[in-house]
Amino acid sequence: MKPEDFKFICDLVKVRSGLTLSDDKGYLLESRLMPLARRHDLGGLEGLANELRIKKDEKLIVEVTEAMTTNESFFFRDKKPFDLFRDSILPEFIKNRAAKKQFRLWCAAASSGQEPYSLAMIIRESAARLAGWKVEIVGTDISNDILEKARNGVYSQFEVQRGLPIQLLMKNFDKHEDMWRIKPDLRSMIEYKFFNLLENLAPLGTFDVVFCRNVLIYFDQETKGKVMAQIASLMPKDGLLFLGGAETVLGITDKFKPVKGFRGVYCLTGGSTSFGES
Numbered sequence: 001m002k003p004e005d006f007k008f009i010c011d012l013v014k015v016r017s018g019l020t021l022s023d024d025k026g027y028l029l030e031s032r033l034m035p036l037a038r039r040h041d042l043g044g045l046e047g048l049a050n051e052l053r054i055k056k057d058e059k060l061i062v063e064v065t066e067a068m069t070t071n072e073s074f075f076f077r078d079k080k081p082f083d084l085f086r087d088s089i090l091p092e093f094i095k096n097r098a099a100k101k102q103f104r105l106w107c108a109a110a111s112s113g114q115e116p117y118s119l120a121m122i123i124r125e126s127a128a129r130l131a132g133w134k135v136e137i138v139g140t141d142i143s144n145d146i147l148e149k150a151r152n153g154v155y156s157q158f159e160v161q162r163g164l165p166i167q168l169l170m171k172n173f174d175k176h177e178d179m180w181r182i183k184p185d186l187r188s189m190i191e192y193k194f195f196n197l198l199e200n201l202a203p204l205g206t207f208d209v210v211f212c213r214n215v216l217i218y219f220d221q222e223t224k225g226k227v228m229a230q231i232a233s234l235m236p237k238d239g240l241l242f243l244g245g246a247e248t249v250l251g252i253t254d255k256f257k258p259v260k261g262f263r264g265v266y267c268l269t270g271g272s273t274s275f276g277e278s
């Protein structure tokens, strides 16, 4: 692949999604985009780059951007953050929101839905304490294809075996041929929307807890900082942010700081969380 074609496609994908590809990621571009180039009878990546340059076809640009996203996800990913949410954070929010009886959760890179459904299962397990409450879970992503999968809530045996306790599988899924389908009542707890984290996030409203896990890792420092600053602006003073295991706010933004003893959880700097701050 010609260096100028590599650069052209990388720049386009970065502007559209934030994904930053280093020069050694030519193989990734090839493996993700060759099938697309063939499908469109463009020969190869050179043909694809030319087509994008000349026609600026929006549909093709979206397809290229979506093909470059990494959608890996699984239920209760890394376990610990979900344990913290269930055992410490949720009880605290139930206490602090007792008058209002409502809160909103956001999975900012929801992918195929395992993360929001994991939260929904936790909320359902706490149904007795949340009777009469309005708990909203919003899942957003930049890939329409992956959002479609999330909305359908149908997973393979392999997917449900990754991280999902058997009793939650039996309780929340129906077997459908060789696949597992999330039960309608759990599916209806989540609102999925297409949303790009690079855009103005204000239209989404405010969120008490934000899971923005395993997406910032693909962005450069400046983009990470901007996204985190926007997330901070959507939160009440006691709002909390969950990041992925390889992500941090340190050295990127001063809007958040780590919550002591809660790895991967961050509170607003100058906020008023009841959790220990470091």
Ligand SMILES: C[S@@+](CC[C@H](N)C(=O)[O-])C[C@H]1O[C@@H](n2cnc3c(N)ncnc32)[C@H](O)[C@@H]1O
Pocket: 016, 017, 018, 019, 069, 070, 071, 072, 073, 074, 077, 108, 109, 110, 111, 112, 115, 140, 141, 142, 143, 146, 195, 196, 197, 198, 212, 213, 214, 215, 244
């Ligand atoms: C690796 S998955 C993370 C899924 C889930 N949060 C988890 O930790 O398991 C990353 C997701 O981020 C989405 N994504 C990438 N860039 C995005 C952007 N600019 N705005 C919104 N979502 C984006 C991708 O489409 C992909 O589904």
